[in-house]
Amino acid sequence: MGRSPCCEKAHTNKGAWTKEEDDRLIAYIRAHGEGCWRSLPKAAGLLRCGKSCRLRWINYLRPDLKRGNFTEEEDELIIKLHSLLGNKWSLIAGRLPGRTDNEIKNYWNTHIRRKLLNRGIDPATHRPLNESAQETTTTTTTTTTTTISFAASTAKEEDKTTSGFVSNDMMMINPVQEKCPDLNLELRISPPYQQQRQPDQLKSGGRVLCFSCSLGLQNSKDCSCGIASMDSNSASSSVGYDFLGLKSGVLDYRSLEMK
């Protein structure tokens, strides 16, 4: 048994798209818009699977795509977002106008991954490689705390040009570590400890969000700041905190959706 194929494979082309196929697809979508992908190939006169058409359009033919090399700013943003979201390429792409999830995924695997590895950073965990190997039992997310870390001092000599890759706003430099350049500088960001709230923060109605809420997951069972139990109005009006230089408003998980 098993799932039926998404299309009739015997009568569909595979592999690279030809100019003519591209033109047909573009012309059809210009005339009819993005509709039912399954029926589009037939309607457009293409011997392609609907999925293939969708992919081709989204990744290469869409007029709003930005082609060309990634900028340093884009690199930085991708690293930040990946540290927060993991391999959620579509969400990351949603924060990079004109870039696609496939493009970012490829770019990550071919460029950024290696860049981080050269600097001794585990691209999967964003932690120093040696530490990642040792601390396999330490997860970055638990029900009550979240830890995201960056290594900053393991950059190799040949990579000096990019050693400032992790921007300053991502790092809280420990003075002790600063004196010991051989140590890994690590940033641990956790939900602020409730009792450490500043009086003026309380007065101004400022609210400290747990990590779940900073990602817009106010209804999550992982919520530890009480937002989950609040009514939606007061929750939505809550004040976020600057997480990795990205305001929590930016980090509303739902707002990252492309849809």
Place this chain on the structure above:
DNA sequence: AAATAAAACAACCGCCTCGCC
């Protein structure tokens, strides 16, 4: 100049989610 390796890019595959019936 040819052969080979490495890197980059494009596309496919299978699974998951969500909406509709």
Place this chain on the structure above:
DNA sequence: CGGCGAGGCGGTTGTTTTATT
């Protein structure tokens, strides 16, 4: 409420291009 189908996503593979020997 469960089944089904379409769309979407992430992982992986295949192909092409570029660099190196």
